[in-house]
Amino acid sequence: MSAQILAGEEGISASVEILRRGGVVGLPTETVYGLAADAFQSLAVAGIFEAKGRPLTDPLIVHLPEAVWLDRVALFTSSEQRQLVETLASAFWPGPLTLLLPKHPDLPDLVTAGSDRVAVRVTSHPLFREVLRRLDSPLAAPSANRFGRISPTSAADVRIELGDMIPLILDGGPCEHGMESTLIAVEVNGGGSLSLSILRPGPITKDQLIQYGHVVLPDRIVNSPGSLPGHYAPEKRLQIINADIEEFIHNSKNECGYLAFTPPPQEIIKRCAVVEILSPAGNLKEAAANFYGALRRLDISKADMIYAESLPEQGIGTAIMDRLRRASHGSIHGTGHRAGETSVK
Numbered sequence: 385m386s387a388q389i390l391a392g393e394e395g396i397s398a399s400v401e402i403l404r405r406g407g408v409v410g411l412p413t414e415t416v417y418g419l420a421a422d423a424f425q426s427l428a429v430a431g432i433f434e435a436k437g438r439p440l441t442d443p444l445i446v447h448l449p450e451a452v453w454l455d456r457v458a459l460f461t462s463s464e465q466r467q468l469v470e471t472l473a474s475a476f477w478p479g480p481l482t483l484l485l486p487k488h489p490d491l492p493d494l495v496t497a498g499s500d501r502v503a504v505r506v507t508s509h510p511l512f513r514e515v516l517r518r519l520d521s522p523l524a525a526p527s528a529n530r531f532g533r534i535s536p537t538s539a540a541d542v543r544i545e546l547g548d549m550i551p552l553i554l555d556g557g558p559c560e561h562g563m564e565s566t567l568i569a570v571e572v573n574g575g576g577s578l579s580l581s582i583l584r585p586g587p588i589t590k591d592q593l594i595q596y597g598h599v600v601l602p603d604r605i606v607n608s609p610g611s612l613p614g615h616y617a618p619e620k621r622l623q624i625i626n627a628d629i630e631e632f633i634h635n636s637k638n639e640c641g642y643l644a645f646t647p648p649p650q651e652i653i654k655r656c657a658v659v660e661i662l663s664p665a666g667n668l669k670e671a672a673a674n675f676y677g678a679l680r681r682l683d684i685s686k687a688d689m690i691y692a693e694s695l696p697e698q699g700i701g702t703a704i705m706d707r708l709r710r711a712s713h714g715s716i717h718g719t720g721h722r723a724g725e726t727s728v729k
């Protein structure tokens with residue numbers, strides 16, 4: 385694990401230097417840590433795929449410091465289209481919303497895996513934005529984990545995931561949201577309104593989007609590449625329990641790890657090898673911020689199986705359950721459903 389972790393001015397200038405030379409660095413965002421490279425240097429972008437072990441068919445999100453950079457990576461066919469997207473952008477940027485837009489032909493095809501659409505976002509993290517401004521080039525950055533694994537929400541997590549593959553991680557503290565950005569495909573309809581298809585639920589919820597266009601929910605739309613069951617997964621088996629957890633754990637032959645939303649009864653705590661509580665007060669935002677870290681701790685604990693409590697599917701709870709279903713590879717006790725059938729495709 386040779387990656388250096390640097391903070392502040394020292395970290396910013398070292399990051400910019402490495403990125404300028406075509407290197408790859410770990411950078412903080414308000415959602416999860418990203419693995420960044422200059423989006424206009426194809427070789428650098430190839431370094432992201434290599435470090436993550438990510439298939440070249442899975443496109444990357446492009447990060448900008450301001451919406452005014454949109455024309456560098458997206459191509460608008462009319463001023464009306466541009467204006468509608470700008471309205472949306474000014475409502476949510478900087479922030480955890482990623483927009484899928486028509487791609488600018490100059491942006492290397494490797495970034496979008498050959499697709500004619502590009503996913504773009506403006507993070508609110510001041511360190512990431514400062515790196516972008518100084519580099520003066522958009523950055524391609526997926527989450528800084530090995531492909532399919534648990535997303536990192538701290539610099540230390542990035543080092544665990546990719547410490548042998550990258551030279552530097554810029555430490556921006558723990559991530560505020562702890563859950564990847566909401567990803568939406570944006571289409572302009574004939575009548576000049578927007579159609580917003582949620583491809584990945586995240587911190588910006590359906591209810592927040594509704595006033596900006598017609599919102600198409602995830603279970604009615606096709607797969608986004610990379611949004612597969614089996615993503616965001618721990619090494620250990622994880623099962624979501626919708627039934628009576630007490631009875632279930634009582635009958636289990638495993639050393640149980642339990643991922644609880646709120647504090648469980650003493651009986652459960654006594655029977656489990658490890659218990660992680662996402663939010664003592666039952667707050668979904670707090671649960672999201674703690675989610676990946678708790679999953680990571682359970683994964684390295686002495687438990688040989690992880691059971692997870694279902695959370696309410698309201699607000700960011702929808703995104704947490706989406707990630708839990710993928711992490712469980714469809715193993716849900718109490719409903720009989722498989723992940724691919726019940727959640728976001």
Ligand code: TXA
Nearest residue numbers: 415417418443444501502503526527564565609610611
């Ligand atoms: O919060 C986030 O979005 C974080 C931070 C680092 O910005 N990034 C992130 O990137 O989660 P990643 O690569 O782990 O997930 C991006 C998702 C993938 O499922 C990818 O397939 C999809 O967005 N995606 C990216 N570009 C796309 C495109 N052109 N068309 C369709 N899907 C795309």
Ligand code: MG
Nearest residue numbers: 526527528535
């Ligand atoms: Mg990811």
